[in-house]
Amino acid sequence: xxxNLRLIGSDTKIHGVIGNPIGHSKSPHLYNAAxxxxxxxxxxxxxxxxxxxxxxxxxxxxxxxxxxxxxPHKEDGLKCCDEVDPIAQAIGAISCMIRRPTDGKLMGYxxxxxxxxxxxxxxxxxxxxxxxxxxxxxxxxxxxxxxxxAGKALAYGGYEKGARVVVANRTYEKAKELASKVGGQAxxxxxxxxxxxxxxxxxxxxxxxGMKPRIEDTPLPKEALKHYSLVFDAIYTPKLTxxxxxxxxxxxxxxxxxEMFINQAFVQFERFTGLPAxxxxxxxxxxxNT
Ligand code: ATR
Numbered sequence: 369x370x371x372n373l374r375l376i377g378s379d380t381k382i383h384g385v386i387g388n389p390i391g392h393s394k395s396p397h398l399y400n401a402a403x404x405x406x407x408x409x410x411x412x413x414x415x416x417x418x419x420x421x422x423x424x425x426x427x428x429x430x431x432x433x434x435x436x437x438x439x440p441h442k443e444d445g446l447k448c449c450d451e452v453d454p455i456a457q458a459i460g461a462i463s464c465m466i467r468r469p470t471d472g473k474l475m476g477y478x479x480x481x482x483x484x485x486x487x488x489x490x491x492x493x494x495x496x497x498x499x500x501x502x503x504x505x506x507x508x509x510x511x512x513x514x515x516x517x518a519g520k521a522l523a524y525g526g527y528e529k530g531a532r533v534v535v536a537n538r539t540y541e542k543a544k545e546l547a548s549k550v551g552g553q554a555x556x557x558x559x560x561x562x563x564x565x566x567x568x569x570x571x572x573x574x575x576x577x578g579m580k581p582r583i584e585d586t587p588l589p590k591e592a593l594k595h596y597s598l599v600f601d602a603i604y605t606p607k608l609t610x611x612x613x614x615x616x617x618x619x620x621x622x623x624x625x626x627e628m629f630i631n632q633a634f635v636q637f638e639r640f641t642g643l644p645a646x647x648x649x650x651x652x653x654x655x656x657n658t
Contacts, residue, residue, distance in 0.1 A: 381410035382431050387438035390414045396658050401653045408641045416591040420444040434640040435465045449476030459520045481525035485631025491623045506530035514574035515542040518602050522572045523550045534558040570602045578609040590614040
């Protein structure tokens with residue numbers, strides 16, 4: 369009973385998630401349940417796609433109004449947009465595409481960073497009571513480990529919120545390139561172990577180190593974690609990575625990778641429907657499907 373089948377007709381708004389593979393995606397469950405709960409006449413499908421350009425040109429029907437993009441199509445998707453939001457352009461990848469109702473143009477956005485940054489801000493607000501008009505990341509030293517798609521998203525997000533960004537990556541050149549774009553400092557992951565110019569820094573892991581099945585790996589040794597007040601890990605399998613467990617043992621606030629996905633779903637839902645996201649329902653659906 370997830371779907372609003374009664375409502376399906378010529379004015380139903382069709383959405384989907386474009387990826388390959390796609391069978392594991394929780395998004396169809398999540399958005400169909402959320403659409404139904406607010407009475408929005410839309411459906412959301414899993415779309416196994418090989419070639420994004422071919423797909424988009426074939427299904428350019430105005431009824432297809434919103435797409436989410438997942439691995440490996442976030443970069444290809446960007447090339448199929450009529451217009452791209454400046455942040456998505458800078459990141460070089462989109463996470464959602466929306467057909468503008470006025471002229472049918474396909475607009476590309478990247479809300480991945482809003483999911484992660486939103487979850488970090490919420491956790492920081494909870495601990496220090498910053499007023500809503502100011503980002504609790506402003507002025508903070510924000511260390512991003514990794515310089516791939518997710519690393520870029522976090523680094524741009526931190527920069528936009530006024531944080532002092534540090535990019536630490538296994539391959540120094542990639543850290544340097546990204547850091548230069550966000551006015552930040554670059555170093556290798558090895559150098560990060562001895563980097564602690566101040567206490568209370570914020571750390572975000574976007575490398576794949578510690579992901580299932582290699583759950584005993586960690587991108588930064590425990591000794592280094594005591595200099596951080598908050599640690600976020602973009603990995604969500606397992607939910608509690610070794611990095612997060614050790615950070616917690618060192619007294620840091622931890623933010624799970626699952627929060628990034630949940631917050632991103634809120635943002636995408638609002639972009640797709642123009643309605644406030646049913647936050648508790650989305651959390652419940654995800655909890656049931658994990
Ligand atoms: P995503 O889109 O999830 O960010 P990605 O673009 O493939 O994925 O980026 C993977 C990141 O994890 C990179 O920063 C990569 O470091 P390199 O630039 O040096 O390749 C990092 N990474 C992957 N495996 C790693 C490992 N074993 N040790 C350290 N860093 C690793």
